[in-house]
Amino acid sequence: MPESTAIIASRVGLHARPASIFAAAVGELPIEVTIAMEGEPAEDAMDASSILSLMSLGAGNGDVVVLRAEGEGADEALEALVKILETDLDAE
Template sequence: MAQRRVTVESEVGLHARPAALFVEAAAKGGGEVTVAKGEGTPVSAKSILAVMGLDVRKGDEIVISADGEDAEELLGRLVEIANAG
């Protein structure tokens, strides 16, 4: 399972529109995709309620994990979304 640790740079964190884009991108991944806030419990990155429930804000660290053959490419896209201004 591939993993990335990211400090969120987006002004709004992963709320509303960025969260929807994050979940939409994660859902395109063929395997399991999770996200955790800091050292917290990972949740499905394919669930808008789970992602919004993390309450990720600018400056928070998240850990994104994915498996499957496209995992690295998918993680790159998810990092872009988390840091989009």
């Protein structure tokens, strides 16, 4: 299963607006994507398309998260999702 790491760039972390933007992007994909804090077991990963899961993750600015995806186009999808997380969505 492909995986990528991303550093949360939004000033307030993965909450409210950034979580909503990210969840919407994941929801448009035809594959399943999970997210977890770096160092957590893969089986504890959460559904990355769920705003509630993203907000309960508690990822703050500068934290590292691990994205995992399964299915055709997973590598490309992860690359696009990492770009979203590594953009300060609060500044836009």
